[in-house]
Amino acid sequence: MQRRRLGKSGLEVSALGLGCMAMTALYGPVDQEEAIATIREALDAGADFLDTADAYADGKNEELVGRALADGYRKKAVIATKFGNVRTPEGKPAANGRPDYVIEACNASLARLGVETIDLYYQHRVDASVPIEETVGAMKRLVEQGKVRYLGLSEAGPKTIRRAAAVHPIAALQTEYSLWCRVVEGEILATCRELGIGLVPYSPLGRGMLTGAIKSLADLGEKDRRRDHPRFQEGNIESNAALVRPLLEMADAKGCKPAQLAIAWLLAQGEDMVPIPGTKRRTHLRENLAALDIKLSADEAATLSGAIDATKVKGTRYPAGQIPLLGI
Secondary structure, three states: OOEEEOOOOOOEEEOOOEEOHHHOOOOOOOOHHHHHHHHHHHHHOOOOEEEOOOOHHHHHHHHHHHHHOOOOOHHHOEEEEEEOEEEOOOOOEEEOOOHHHHHHHHHHHHHHHOOOOEEEEEEOOOOOOOOHHHHHHHHHHHHHOOOEEEEEEEOOOHHHHHHHHHHOOOOEEEEEOEOOEOOOOOHHHHHHHHHOOEEEEEOOOHHHHHHOOOOOHHHOOOOOHHHHOHHHOOOOHHHHHHHOHHHHHHHHHHOOOHHHHHHHHHHOOOOOEOOOOEOOOHHHHHHHHHHHHOOOOHHHHHHHHHHOOHHHOOOOOOOHHHHHHOOO
């Protein structure tokens, strides 16, 4: 298994991680035994970087990961989880970065995961009502207590990243990044590289759009959460599917799957990139891991970058209520 270091932190992980979010109901039916088998096969293959969060299925995702880590699998894993992505009593998206809540959330995650230490602990969404220095200060205390090894941020803006890093080293920024979502290119990525922070791209397959399997709303189940996302709604989804055609054509020419090429493109963007494609099936896991064998030249990566114009993607990447929590 290829290895990469997240920035200058010293945290070394597999070059490709495993996003566990969809292993609890989100994108349709879930087979938990298959999900656990998928996690364990990833770990046996050396793909040790597991990503979850307390917000996924109200903690049930962490519990599932915890079950997968039994029988000696904990020692094979680098566990990343997150806190602070919450809902108001009315059910609206919100963030919580209060220091006391940070401690409370960490203790709850440790219990659900069944571990003594979280390897990488992210603030899932930045709480604009709490100075980032106070939130990261509480996270720092968790490191000092041995409950957490490394700290991360998710969907944070450049100013927040700088202020956070002044309190305690930040190992990684997790944010959406793929061929059809390039928001990090520019100041965010430049800030991370200046400060020695690794980038963990989530949704590297564009929530499935870059697999070539989604062409219309009919390709999504009735309870699939993507139906709430503007990019997958009728009128947008067909246009967006057409935008990724160059990826499908290049993948066909290279004799690989579009998803594998999309992952290879991300890996080619720098040694500080560790994508975390999500899957709940072993078959897809094997396909994703095979992307590590695909080598793109600088010219091929540039050609693919230019072939898909992310500025023409229709619809925001999250529903309207979640947009204010991004890039703070």
